[in-house]
Amino acid sequence: MKLFRLLFLWISGVSMAQTPQSVLLTLPANPWRPELQLTVEVLNDQTFHVTSFPKKTNVARTENLSVVGKMESVSVSKEEDAQFIKLKTPKATAIIDKVLGAVKFEDAEGRVLLAERPRSSESFEADSYSGDSFYRVKQTFEVSQEEAFYGLGQHQNGVMNYNGGRQVTLLQYNTMIGIPFLYSTKNYGILWHNYSITKAGDIRPLLPLSAFQLYSAEGHKGWLTVNYYAKSSADKVIFTRPESEISYLYLSDQDKLPKEVDLSKSLARYEGKIESPYTGLHRLHFNYSGYLKVWIDGELKEDRWRESWNAGSFELDLQMKQGQKVDLKMEWVPDGGQAYLGLQWQAPLPDELQNTFSFSSEAGDSIDYYFIAGSTGDEVIQGYRKLTGKAQILPKWAFGYWQSRERYKTQAELEQVAEEFRKRRIPIDNLVQDWSYWSEHDWGSHDFDLTRFPDPKGMIEKLHQANYKLMISVWPKINERASPYIEFRDKGWLYLRNIYDKRRDWIGPGYTSTFYDPFHEGARRGFWNLMNEKLYQLGMDAWWMDASEPDIHSNLNIAERKSVFQPAIGSSTRYYNAFPLENARGIFEGQRETDPNKRVVILTRSFFAGQQRYSAIAWSGDISSRWHDMKDQISAGVNFSMSGTPYWTMDAGGFLVERKWHKAEGADLEEWRELNARWFQYGAFLPLFRAHGQFPFREPFHIAPAGHPAYESMVYYIKLRYKLLPYLYSLAGDVYHKDGTFLRALGMEYPNDPQILSVNDQFLLGKYLLVNPVTAKGQISRKVVLPAGNEWYDFYNGSKENGGKIIEAAAPYERIPLFVRAGAILPLGPELQYSDEKPADKISLYVYAGADGSFTLYEDEGKNNEYENGKYAMIPMKYDDQSRTLTIGKRIGEYPGMLKQRQFEVIWVDGRNHKPQIIKYKGEETTLKLK
Structure with missing residues (x-):
């Protein structure tokens, strides 16, 4: 067999060139591919750069904008036989098939992480635009069912885990951010190095509604029935027409809508049945503005609203059997001068595409990607930042509370709001002047x-x-x-x-x-x-x-x-x-x-790979002030963070507001207050905490009066935010010095726990705080998945729960469920009115028993860039659970104005009451045992 492979290579004309850290193959043309060049470079011990393109190419080269990492000198061992060549580092191995030209990656223990499917002529389709010649490029990878995929920027589909046939479009659009970085819970990442619009996951084209067999309300084949009604008389049909396509996606589509109907005064009901030629999981992709309700077989599945000029999107999963009719009903109420509605769908994945993940880009000079391996999830993110640049440390004030509205129309308005916050003693650091x-x-x-x-x-x-x-x-x-x-x-x-x-x-x-x-x-x-x-x-x-x-x-x-x-x-x-x-x-x-x-x-409002090196923060755009939009932000923000880009926020309260809340009274007013209270509760645990939106005004004192549960809850969480500043700022220090991550999908910490890989409404802030927002009206409890392998403590009362189970956690109006992992060392600072009101010379250290733990308290001057030149201090802390001993280590480093001594109040949390113990810390190692 070995002799046959050597003979095949000799006859086929494969040629190879090598350097100590790279392999270049020229693969001859054959019936299924052109002559190709493949290069695999080892950039460092965890990162491989793969490029491939047709050898006879005349396309222009793409300028590199994102990648700043350079090749490092690293020891690479090589093994070669008749068909394969291996490039091995201490952390990963790239295995190159010299016959097929495909690359496979293994971890340090030899377990397969990712494998290319061989490229073909379809991988490179010549195209051009505006005098620019390029290829449409695509690459398919073989993956496993057991891993979860996060990242790819920020999307509004309510999906945390992109494994399993999801399609994600990477493009910049209001509320959508495309970042071509994919994170796997098998501890690797892929940076797809391409700047054009890209599809990821299941890259097959979405199918139009007409790809179903359609049946009208009367049972006729070929269309759905749409009846238009006057909003004022919703039982009287004013216009009817058959529709087999629903594709009113852009301004250029407005002429397709019925001219006989004044959409601003009408509602439309689509009724009929759909039948698929396939059996399996279908995904319906909706675009909409105004109000949209969707029923499947009589069950209401979605009830949504978006402002008329800012269409939203969502997906519905639907199991269907070949030839089975499914009732579909939609009620659409356009809400303004423009009207957008679209429905497309994904067919079930065929057998040959099961356990695959693909990228397809509109323009490039080659298939170009970086494979990053790590022994932990943090190492994967570190590898991404090594490639694309470190995230800066934001000034300390940025981690306080920001107040904004659309918009302060005069200087007097802005100054009055500033005075009111200080008068009410609501902590705040930043006011924002909108457009x-x-x-x-x-x-x-x-x-x-x-x-x-x-x-x-x-x-x-x-x-x-x-x-x-x-x-x-x-604005640009x-x-x-x-x-x-x-x-x-x-x-x-x-x-x-x-x-x-x-x-x-x-x-x-x-x-x-x-x-x-x-x-x-x-x-x-x-x-x-x-x-x-x-x-x-x-x-x-x-x-x-x-x-x-740009918009x-x-x-x-x-x-x-x-x-x-x-x-x-x-x-x-x-x-x-x-x-x-x-x-x-x-x-x-x-x-x-x-x-x-x-x-x-x-x-x-938009972001791309590498932008973190420019002190950039993303926010999630013009989302609506609705419960469903609040829930969608959880997966949107976590996936943005898992794209290696640490600083993210949103409009707490939502930006776009239905008219019913402009001058709300009674039940509407109380729902508005509850919605904002819940949104503040969630927003307090994001890297940046800000409120913003259209009228009504978004200051807490304009949402509800003092004494109201909503007001008291919003103020409580703003104050808690300031007490958490030592924890938050230490996370910021970790982001820069160790390429750390604020918002973490549960799968980043617990990659082998199947029940949490697709959880899309919980997240970790740092490694210790498990945050569980409440995203439904009137909800006073919610299901919380407590990951296995740890005990978890209720943040508010210190009660303990075992991990590895799902609990129904209390969620009274004023609070969201918040849990702390056993082994945590959680520093809380003094109450503040603004971030640098006073030094944190007294810090409460909450030590959560049940596991060993560590934490590094990070500090610097807070405003200047001298931390880049070594002007900062770190205080390492370790907790040994067996001996119940806390060690506060010797301070590392210094900076001008640093506190030379401070007091730590140590509060032991183990389900029992303990008297706090005081440590007067002067920079030297100190040990404390639980009494």
Whole structure:
């Protein structure tokens, strides 16, 4: 057999070149593939870089924007036989099939982690756009049923685990973030190095509604029946038509809707049956605006709402049998001037695609990905950050509470809110000025409208004196009538197609506008110079980079977006997803050059691989103020975090608001208060905690009066947030120094516990806090999965539960279930009104018995960048459960202004009452035994 393989290689013409850390194969053409080049490089002991492309290629090369990691010198052992060559490091092995050109990866113990399926002609489809030649590229991997997949950015499908035939589209869109990094609970990751729109998972095209056998309400084959009713008289049909496609997804589709009906005054009911040619799990993909209810076989499955201009999406899993009719009913109530509705579906995975995961991208010069192995989940994230850049430490104030609304219309409004928080003694650090502080026509100037903000510099100074920071909204958008427009146009820094299309925005009479091009170095500098001159020199503290997809215009189809978005470095198809990365880059580099020692804070609606190195935080976009949207944020935020990108937040309370809550009374008002209380309870345990949204106003004192359970709960969790600052800031230190992770899927810590791999409504904050938001109206208890292998303590009362079970946890109006893992050392600081009100010279250390544990308390100056130069301190702590001994280690490092001594109040938690024990710590190792 070995002789046969050698003969095959000799006849087939496979050629190979090697370096100590790489292998390059040239694979000859055959009936199922062109002549291919395959390169496998060992970047370090955990990371392999794989590229493959047709040998005879004339496509342009893709510029590298995300990857900053370089090849390190590492000892690689090689083994070779007739068919395979192995590249082995201490942590992983790449096995290259020299005949098939496929690569397989094993861990240090020889267990298979991931295996390519061989490439074929279908892996590289030549294409072009706007003068740019490239390949449509795709790669399929063989995976196991037992692993969970997280990451891929932020999506609103309520799904935590993407294994099992899910389809995820990676593109930048309001509420959606595409990051091409996949994390596996088998402790490996894949960075799919591509900047174009990409599908991941099950990459087969979604099928239209008409791919089902459809039956009308009357039983006729070929369509569903849609009846339109007046909202005022929902029992009288005003128009009927058959429909076999539901595809009203973009502005360009509005003409497909019935012209005979005023949709703003109507509702539509779709009725009939669907029948599939397949047996198995089907997934229905819905897009919608307005109100949408969906019934399957008479059971209400979804009841949703979205603002008319900002369509949402969701998925329904449906088991079907070939030839079986299923009743489908939908009630759609458009709610505004635009109306969006779509229904597509995924067929069951065929046998040949079971246990596979694929990537398919619109444009690239090659199949290009990085495989990252680790012995733990943290090592996988560390490998990703080594490739794409470290996440900065945000200033300490950023971990306090942020208050925003859409929007403070005057300087007086903003100052009044600042005064009210301090008067009520509600802790807060950051106020946020949302958009339209400029004169109506002057979007993009960054100039305050002095009729409404008469003294911006004085306003900021006043806020600083009251110990506030101010963040301000900056869009990458410039109106044609705005003061910087001519300069940016004449220097070639703008996407001009939007101007020539005369596409108007929604402000006042409507103004033609476009976006600047951050792929152009001069434009990046020019945009920062404008921000610096008009805003930073006033004393601005942080940046809110809105619409950074770029959101050229809501609800344009992808082709129209591409026609406007023409980056300087290449086609919009090739670089579609990278705009937010370069936008953040320009601001980060600009501020660091202008003011090198002040930390940068950038809140951005979109995000891409590597953006964490630019002090960027993502928020989840214009979500709705509804229970279902709150629940969807849990998986959205965790998967964003598992994409290696640590800083994430959302609009606590939701952004888009139904009219019923504008002037709510009675039951509606009480639901609004309950919804916001629950959202605050959840938001307090995110990396960044902020409230924002449309009217009604989002300050706690505008949501409910003092004494109301909602008010008291919101204030409680804001105060708890500040007590948690030593824990949170230590996590931030871990993010930078050890490439740590704030939000953690349960599967990251418990990868071998099958019951938790698909849990989508719980998460860990750090390794110790198990957070369980309440996401349903009137719910006063909820199911909580307590992972096996640990005991868990109720945070509020210290009662203990064994792991490895599901409990019904109490969730009274004012609290969410919160558990602490045995072995935790949890530091809580003093009560504060703002983050640096006073030093944390007294810290309570809660030590949870039942397992060994450790924690490192991290501190630095909190504002400057000297931590990058070694100016920080760490206090290591260890708990030995057998001896019931806590050791607080010798302090490591120092920085100017550091506390030389402090008091630790040690509180033992083991289900019994213990008197706190006091340690006066002066930087030397101290040991304490439980009395």
